Amino acid sequence: MHDAHFARKIMLALEDKIDESDRSKAIVVHAKLSPFSHVTAESLDRALHVILSETDFKDVRLEITPAEYGVRCGRCGREYREDKTFLSKCRFCSSDDLSVDKGLEFYIDYIEIF
Numbered sequence: 001m002h003d004a005h006f007a008r009k010i011m012l013a014l015e016d017k018i019d020e021s022d023r024s025k026a027i028v029v030h031a032k033l034s035p036f037s038h039v040t041a042e043s044l045d046r047a048l049h050v051i052l053s054e055t056d057f058k059d060v061r062l063e064i065t066p067a068e069y070g071v072r073c074g075r076c077g078r079e080y081r082e083d084k085t086f087l088s089k090c091r092f093c094s095s096d097d098l099s100v101d102k103g104l105e106f107y108i109d110y111i112e113i114f
């Protein structure tokens, strides 16, 4: 289950970066999730809060934005960044001869404490 795996990554990052005295504060985790990851923001949020319910963290919110990935067109040769879930045609020439560099499935962008 990828959502549990990503949720554990968030948990480890929180434990690493947030001092114990700050763990009851409002925390926002900004993370990027690839459209290819087969994990939704909702399922990741659920998985994270199951883990967090057994910790000192009281108020953690997850802000997920789509991670960009690289696209290269086999017809016009252009390379560009894309973040749409469903990719069918080149943005420039409408060819469907595309190769995709999926990059990272998930990463934490930054964490805010309020």
Ligand SMILES: [Zn+2]
Residues within 6 Å of the ligand: 073, 074, 075, 076, 077, 078, 090, 091, 092, 093, 094, 095
């Ligand atoms: Zn093209």
